[in-house]
Amino acid sequence: MIPTVVWGTGNVGRAAIRAVDAHPALELTAVLVHDPAKVGRDAGELGGLDRRLGVSATDRVGAVLDARPRAVVYAASGDLRPDEALADVVRAVAAGAVVVTPALYPLYDQRGAPPEFRDPVLAAVAEGGGSLFVSGVDPGWGNDVLPLLVSGLGTVVDAVRCQEIFDYSTYEQEESVRHLIGMGHPMDYEPLMLAPSIPTMVWGGQIRLMARALGVELDDIRETLDRRALDATVTTRTMGVFEAGTQGAVRFEVQGVVDGSPRIVIEHVTRIHASCAPDWPAPPDGGDGAHRVIIEGRPRIVVTVEATDEGENRSAGGNATAVGRLVGAIDWLVDAEPGLYDALDVPLRPATGRLGRK
Structure with missing residues (x-):
């Protein structure tokens, strides 16, 4: 099982919790939140599930990344905070995690991305051995x-x-x-x-x-x-x-x-x-x-x-399918070489092992 963190529990994060829980190769090990009112709440509740998952939300980013999760679904928004979102993602990649996110628009086409976005990610890949795949939520x-x-x-x-x-x-x-x-x-x-x-x-x-x-x-x-x-x-x-x-x-x-x-x-x-x-x-x-x-x-x-x-x-269905694309790529990225990937690199694959799974 691939230890996986969901970072953010808004429209995208709720769907991400459900997608990670449903994926047979992934194990939800932590949920990161910004809102103090969400700290301590069970991931199942935050994800809109009708059952507890036994994972309590935390705002301790450092402690979660120090545990070296293998994957992070970065679901926090980058609309109004692109610099902060990039810094968060770079931090997770440098910690060795495979990161998937819709938050960094310039990296949809990573080969043509501005150096101020691309270079910090490549440096983090070299430092920690993690990877990054960005795909939109539109979807x-x-x-x-x-x-x-x-x-x-x-x-x-x-x-x-x-x-x-x-x-x-x-x-x-x-x-x-x-x-x-x-x-x-x-x-x-x-x-x-x-x-x-x-x-x-x-x-x-x-x-x-x-x-x-x-x-x-x-x-x-x-x-x-x-x-x-x-x-x-x-x-x-x-x-x-x-x-x-x-x-x-x-x-x-x-x-x-x-x-x-x-x-x-x-x-x-x-x-x-x-x-x-x-x-x-x-x-x-x-x-x-x-x-x-x-x-x-x-x-x-x-x-x-x-x-x-x-x-x-x-209307949350579009978010759910976008998240399905991102979360469904995690096990492929874990097996791939560390690096910066885009949608032409990462295959869209069947939902192997998930047919009939709740």
Whole structure:
């Protein structure tokens, strides 16, 4: 069994606890938390399980890493604290751990990552013999391995489009939804996540990763943005009231331009309520979210993936599949050479030993 730590117990960390517990090759040995109110609580409770796991949450990072865990799922957010997240990850890698995380956007395409992100990780690998694999929570597989796999089914491929279509009304991360993305703010508010160049900073690595796999050179990476206001006030179960006239939906694209045309596109369509921007792409059958890959060419191929999890928090399904990709890579990474890996390096494998496992 591979001793594994889950670091952070938010939307991603809850799913990570369940994924580690369910994996036959992994043993959950510690859960790290920042909130003092969570210290001492059982991991099963924090992970939304209906049973105790016998592992109590702790905020003693040094003690946990001094125990030399073989793997760490770093589930703390890097949205507003990228430097701190990088320092945490480097510390774990230097302690000899295999680390998987969605928190470090620049390392989605690790070969093209800025030196200020890549070099500290490589130094930690050399020092401690650990490894790092970064894949997105949007989810990463929807913007790398899935579109690349599906592209191989076509005879002629003109363009690859990856869509995330998401209803935030059941999501449980109010700080990000309201302030990073701008839902519920006046339309003249400028949310950080939608500022020029920020979408490229977050998703440009995945565009470059797909271009590398497809064997094409990018002319440029461009962005488009559209925002819509709510026609009526809505109330969500998890985040309360969003007033009419405030931002209720966002649609943007990060476009990889090849030979003057957008050929590799990551598109996000997000709403705070299904009634906003009804003419934009929507999940099938009125669901809360979907991830869709569209291969324009011959034949035209459309693959839509829907995932649900956590009962009423149905939108947590995307987080759960992203975590499944990361946690499912741990035993492969343990057997691999120490290093810095990306989605083209790490295979997506069957759920061996997990069929029927609770």
